[in-house]
Amino acid sequence: MFTFENYQPKYLAKMTAIWNNVLTDGIAFPGEELFTENEFEKYLTEHSIVRCMTIDDVLAGFYVVHPNNIGRCSHTANASYCMDKAFRGKRAFPRLVQDSLKQTKEAGFMGMQFNAVVSLNKPAIHTYQENGFEIVGTIPAGFRLKDDSYSDMYIMHRNL
Numbered sequence: 001m002f003t004f005e006n007y008q009p010k011y012l013a014k015m016t017a018i019w020n021n022v023l024t025d026g027i028a029f030p031g032e033e034l035f036t037e038n039e040f041e042k043y044l045t046e047h048s049i050v051r052c053m054t055i056d057d058v059l060a061g062f063y064v065v066h067p068n069n070i071g072r073c074s075h076t077a078n079a080s081y082c083m084d085k086a087f088r089g090k091r092a093f094p095r096l097v098q099d100s101l102k103q104t105k106e107a108g109f110m111g112m113q114f115n116a117v118v119s120l121n122k123p124a125i126h127t128y129q130e131n132g133f134e135i136v137g138t139i140p141a142g143f144r145l146k147d148d149s150y151s152d153m154y155i156m157h158r159n160l
Contacts, residue, residue: 002092004099007050007062009041014059015052016040018082026146027118029080048077049103053096060087063100068113077109077160081124094127101131105160112158118143119152132158 007015020034035043044050049065061083067074079100083093104112114133117125125135133156141150 114156
């Protein structure tokens with residue numbers, strides 16, 4: 001059973017580990033430095049929305065949402081999603097994206113934009129497109145992979 005709830009400190013250790021696994025994989029997030037739990041907890045406080053998804057009472061994934069930019073551009077949101085590897089490929093990720101769109105709209109944002117979707121991340125791109133996102137731009141060789149080769153990255157957007 002899928003359930004969603006706002007961030008609770010009881011999830012911090014697992015959330016930190018999941019985020020760091022995504023960083024270590026090197027095909028989704030631009031960061032390279034791993035977080036300690038204290039650093040990650042501070043990072044979470046910088047976001048407008050932090051939601052956790054559990055499946056049968058086990059943390060399966062989470063997302064963070066914040067304005068994509070400041071001032072006159074703050075009506076468009078940006079989100080980052082993390083799935084525990086044990087739950088990848090089980091059609092849980094689309095539910096995470098759908099909850100984020102609902103929560104983001106309810107928070108008053110007018111759109112959602114992703115600035116750096118790695119073109120090799122086909123499952124994420126497929127899920128985003130199934131949920132109404134369009135590729136609005138391509139940055140050639142915009143993302144450096146772990147092996148120091150480069151991949152294109154997309155800017156994706158949808159209205160809320």
